[in-house]
Amino acid sequence: MRWWRWTVRAGLLSAGIWFALGLGAQAARAQEPESEPPEAATTSTESGGQRAGAASPNAQAGQAQKPKEEPEKPPVVTHHEIQVGGRTLKYTATAGLMPIRSAEGETQAHIFFIAYTLDNPPPHRPLTFAFNGGPGSASVWLHLGVIGPRRVKLLPQGGMPPPPFELIDNDQTWLDQTDLVFIDPVGTGYSRPVKPELGKNFWSVQGDIQSVGEFMRLYLSRNQRWDAPLFLAGESYGTTRAAGLSGYLMSHGIALNGIVLVSTVLNFETLDFARGNDLPYLLYLPTYAATAWYYKRMPPDLQQQDLSQVLAEVKAWAATDYATALAKGDALSPAERSAVIDRLARYTGLSKTYVDESNLRVEQGHFCAELLRDDKRIVGRLDSRFVGTNASGVSEAAEYDPSEAGIRPPFTSMFNNYVRQDLGYKSDVEYYIMGGGVRGWEWFPSRPGYSEQGYADVSPALREALVKNPYMKLFMAMGCFDLATPFFAAEYTLDHLGLDPKLRSNVSTGYYQAGHMVYIDSESLAKLKRDVSGFMAGALHPSAVANP
Secondary structure (H helix, E strand, O other), rough: OOOEEOOOOOOOOOOEEEEOOOOOHHHHOOOOOOOOOOOOOOOOOOOOOOOOOOOOOOOOOOOOOOOOOOOOOOOOOEEEEEEOOOOOEEEEEEEEEEEEEEOOOOEEEEEEEEEEEEOOOOOOOOOOEEOOOOOEEEOHHHHHHOOOOOEEOOOOOOOOOOOOEEEEEEOOHHHHOOEEEEEEEOOOEEEEEEEEHHHHOOHHHHHHHHHHHHHHHHHHHOOOOOOOOEEEEEEEHHHHHHHHHHHHHOOOOOOEEEEEEEEEOOOOHHHHEOOOOOOOHHHHHHHHHHHHHHHHOHHHHHHHOHHHHHHHHHHHHHHHHHHHHHHHHHHHHHHHHHHHHHHHHHHHHHHHHHHHHOOOOHHHHHHHHHHHHOOOOEOOOOOOEEOOOOOOOOOOOOOOHHHHHHHHHHHHHHHHHHHOOOOOOOOOOOEEOOOOOOOOOEEOOOOOOEEEOOOOEEEEHHHHHHHHHOOOOEEEEEEOOOOOOOOOHHHHHOOOOOOHHHOOOOOEEEEEEEOOOOOOOHHHHHHHHHHHHHHHHHHHHOOOOOOO
């Protein structure tokens, strides 16, 4: 996983933010999207309750007829079973393409999806739509990492095992509580615009939200699921999408029961190490401290404490004395500066000289290269528990992400085998795991949903949904060793939603001693399952927050 580094200040895309589970450096030279959707092998005549969408309207009399569109290909349907918690779950898997049409009825793109529905379900069974982030990442990570009925087998802490890799039954699947639909937004997975020039309609914050929202509307209609309790599950930029969707769907008459956000980013100002924006330096500090604690780089009095105790102390200092010091800028006195240097060195495991020469501001990439420099090692960005090496021992920043290097090959290999062999969906088109299919991304158009400072910010949409639907619940899962979307940044955004205290009770959080993909760690996977199970049960039987 190499990542695009973009910022959105002043509407310009420039080096700055590495988006998790997103587009690689290869995105800049990504090949043109195919003009045709992939050929699916229809190994079953069943359609899983789907029916073809309406054909394009005829041209008015006297006008030239529009080119006739190819008929929709039926989805591929297969049947399976799995043992979960002592129960046998028999379920149907449906893999196919959903046409996304313009207001004039012309197909502009196809969105690939894989749905799992329980056979002979009880009335009003919940339905969860899930997707990953990027932008530019397919849903394979949540699909084969935590939520779906099959899971990629990794080492206990999430590392890559020796190839060939293995897919196993997922005893932590969410299928025992909810039907599942995994969505690959346009430009990811097998999803493509029908013409390359139409990609721009989908590759923006709002265009992405609208197209995924339209997919959901079509799925609910074609499968007669409008009466189902509805959940969203998103990871990384998928949390951005989910938050934006919550407001978009509410404005289109679709109310959610709950949202699960894994490794959250809603306001991109919290992640952008830009001159004049000191916020990320404060918000990354607790994750730096967690990483220093993990590698035993802290003073003895801190090292002997539990991680939760260490993080409580670091967060309190970051939000007070450190914030004040950075706000003073050059007006900081020598004595004040010396005190801040001492405290930063204590919490980060970096030398006082390095902290001083960094002007009290340590960027994420620099921290990853510096913490273990004496050992000639770098730490991971997605998961700082992973280590690697730079080609040069004096490199300013980490040259790659060792945690990404151990994750992508197993998921790529196992998905491509699974979708063909188990689900019967065959195509010669490349399945874009991360990057390759999205050409550019519009972050800062002149429309609602963006902060006045020029950063993409979907937190107002989430707040709107929570206010208008007092039954909707929100759960945020955060990894302590995630240097892509640090947990303190998510907390900061949550604390600045401006929610009434009564509505704040609808929001819950979970913390995991893992990284960005909290579920690749076996202990965190089991904890996440317990947390989500309790969350969904509560969301299905809420107590109203009337007239907050």
